[in-house]
Amino acid sequence: MIKNQIVSHQSRGNAIRGEIIAKMNGKNQPLLLSLGALAQLETALGCNSLAQLATDLSSGAISAKQIRAVISAGSYGAGHPLSEQELDSLTTANGVAGLIAITRDLLVATFAPNPQEAETGNHNESDHDPKA
Numbered sequence: 001m002i003k004n005q006i007v008s009h010q011s012r013g014n015a016i017r018g019e020i021i022a023k024m025n026g027k028n029q030p031l032l033l034s035l036g037a038l039a040q041l042e043t044a045l046g047c048n049s050l051a052q053l054a055t056d057l058s059s060g061a062i063s064a065k066q067i068r069a070v071i072s073a074g075s076y077g078a079g080h081p082l083s084e085q086e087l088d089s090l091t092t093a094n095g096v097a098g099l100i101a102i103t104r105d106l107l108v109a110t111f112a113p114n115p116q117e118a119e120t121g122n123h124n125e126s127d128h129d130p131k132a
Contacts, residue, residue, distance in 0.1 A: 018109040019078060022102040024071075024090050030078035031102070033070075033110040037077030044069040057107055062100060070103045 019032040033041065038050060045066060047053040057066060068087055075082040082090075092098025 015109065018106075020074075020102070020105050020109050022071075022092075022106075024092055024099075024102070025086070029075060029082070030080055031071065031074030031106050032078040033074055033106060034077035037073040038110075040076060041069055041073040044073070054107075054111055057103075062103065067099050067103045070106060071099070074106050 017032060019030060021028050021030050023029075038053070042048070042050070042053055045053065045056065047056060057070070068090075071090065072082060072087055090099060092102065094101070
């Protein structure tokens with residue numbers, strides 16, 4: 001039975017970059033789905049596009065393979081890749097529920113619009129303009 005009150009699994013990362021800091025195996029682990037990490041994730045999960053990846057991962061039914069792939073790609077994207085042994089022995093204070101929450105939060109941080117942009121509708125054009 002999962003407790004109603006879940007211990008926080010993360011501290012703040014750089015939300016603008018889509019980074020989170022997850023507490024796994026008793027250590028703070030930065031996670032970020034960079035472009036290279038997303039490509040790694042597409043390959044690991046057999047997806048042909050970001051749209052397919054987002055659809056597959058947001059279906060509500062997530063597998064252990066998907067959790068492992070997302071966390072692996074996130075650690076790679078943050079520049080602190082986890083070894084195969086570390087990935088196989090991941091734990092959180094909340095067990096598997098904590099790993100599911102970390103996966104969800106990393107995907108939200110990656111694919112959700114910047115909260116300021118969502119509220120105002122304003123986007124920094126220099127972020128998208130190759131001439132800037």
